[in-house]
Amino acid sequence: MPAGGRPTVRSRRLGSALRRYREEARIDQHQAAEYIAGSTSKISRVESGESSARPGDVRLLLELYGVEDEVTRRGLEQLARDSNKRGWWLDQPRPLKPEYADLLAMETDATYIRSWQPVMVPGLLQTPEYTELLLDGGVTVYSPAETEAIVTTRKERKRVIAEDGAQFAVVVWEPALTSPMPDSEVHRAQLRHIHDVARQRNVSVQVLPISAWQAARMSPPFVMFSFGPEPAAEAVSLDTLSSTMVLEDPDDLAHHARIFESLRSAALTPSETMAFLQQAINDVRAI
Numbered sequence: 001m002p003a004g005g006r007p008t009v010r011s012r013r014l015g016s017a018l019r020r021y022r023e024e025a026r027i028d029q030h031q032a033a034e035y036i037a038g039s040t041s042k043i044s045r046v047e048s049g050e051s052s053a054r055p056g057d058v059r060l061l062l063e064l065y066g067v068e069d070e071v072t073r074r075g076l077e078q079l080a081r082d083s084n085k086r087g088w089w090l091d092q093p094r095p096l097k098p099e100y101a102d103l104l105a106m107e108t109d110a111t112y113i114r115s116w117q118p119v120m121v122p123g124l125l126q127t128p129e130y131t132e133l134l135l136d137g138g139v140t141v142y143s144p145a146e147t148e149a150i151v152t153t154r155k156e157r158k159r160v161i162a163e164d165g166a167q168f169a170v171v172v173w174e175p176a177l178t179s180p181m182p183d184s185e186v187h188r189a190q191l192r193h194i195h196d197v198a199r200q201r202n203v204s205v206q207v208l209p210i211s212a213w214q215a216a217r218m219s220p221p222f223v224m225f226s227f228g229p230e231p232a233a234e235a236v237s238l239d240t241l242s243s244t245m246v247l248e249d250p251d252d253l254a255h256h257a258r259i260f261e262s263l264r265s266a267a268l269t270p271s272e273t274m275a276f277l278q279q280a281i282n283d284v285r286a287i
Contacts, residue, residue: 009102009235009246010109012049013227014079016248018058019047021065035064052083075228082109099244103223103237104153106246107160111167112226114233114260118173118208118216121190122223124161125170125197125205126154130190133182161203167231168203171263174210178280188284195277198270206267207276215266219259233257 022032029043036057045051053061055077062073107113107124115122121130128151135147142150161168177194181187198205208216223237233253238245247253268276 008049008083009105010079011052011083012248013234014053014058014076014083015047015049017076017079018053018061018065021062021067022047025065027065032061032064036060053080055080071229079109097243099246102246103244104157106225106227106235106237107157107166109227110160110225111228112231113161113166113168114224114231115168115170115222116219116260116263117170117176117221119221120176121194122170122172123154124158124168125194127186127190127193128155129183129186130181133186137182161197161200163200163202165202169206169264170204171206171208171260171267173208173212173216177207177277178210178283184284188281191277191281191284195274195281198274198277204270205273205277206264206270207273208263208267212266215263218262219256222256224253224256224260 022029029040029047032043033040038057042051046053046057058077058080059073062076067073113124115124120134126134131151131154132147135142135150160166177191181190194205197203221239224233225235225237226232227234233256234248236247236253236256238247247256267273
């Protein structure tokens with residue numbers, strides 16, 4: 001069983017890839033099981049993500065399926081090793097929802113992260129003080145200890161977009177940045193933080209102007225992930241009022257990839273966004 005005691009995004013990604021390569025090779029589960037001296041039920045559990053696969057078994061299966069690309073082979077073998085790796089988020093004092101744990105695993109594994117956020121500052125760009133304001137203004141009442149745990153988790157998440165980390169591209173609708181906040185100091189500090197992070201080589205921040213209403217209504221917020229050397233979307237995370245949903249269907253991925261490119265085209269360029277952020281910081285100072 002994968003780390004955490006349940007199928008995870010990592011184990012599902014590995015299982016889905018192995019199933020796809022098996023079907024492309026026109027090999028049934030019984031033949032695959034015989035090749036690794038296992039059972040058909042083992043192959044089924046691995047392909048559904050319910051059971052972890054050993055790197056050696058993955059190597060043999062890819063050999064049977066005729067997968068020769070060395071980058072693909074190494075990537076899937078590493079994914080098999082990581083499927084049993086205990087994520088840092090499992091040691092948090094406040095248990096995380098399984099869907100949120102999936103999000104953290106995807107962020108940790110991703111090589112490319114693309115985010116659209118029309119309502120608030122994306123989690124990977126939030127300052128601790130901004131996060132606290134969000135929690136204070138929400139419907140759910142958190143104890144001081146719970147608030148501290150959530151803020152700590154957000155701080156840990158930011159490591160994935162540190163210098164030379166994952167490539168991070170984000171489009172934010174203007175009102176999410178310029179709408180008045182209860183604390184102007186927190187507001188200014190948040191905008192300065194975005195301005196500073198946007199200077200990193202691996203980060204691209206674009207503001208969608210408030211006038212681009214038609215583009216803004218194309219989709220609710222989402223985060224798109226890629227896990228290999230190419231930026232092709234492999235998973236999309238959508239937040240609902242009570243949980244996080246992960247989409248992995250190819251049609252869903254293609255749909256959200258098109259939306260994101262449309263949003264980037266309608267948004268200010270990264271350099272225009274830097275000037276916008278500086279002006280926004282000055283405007284908050286005048287309040």
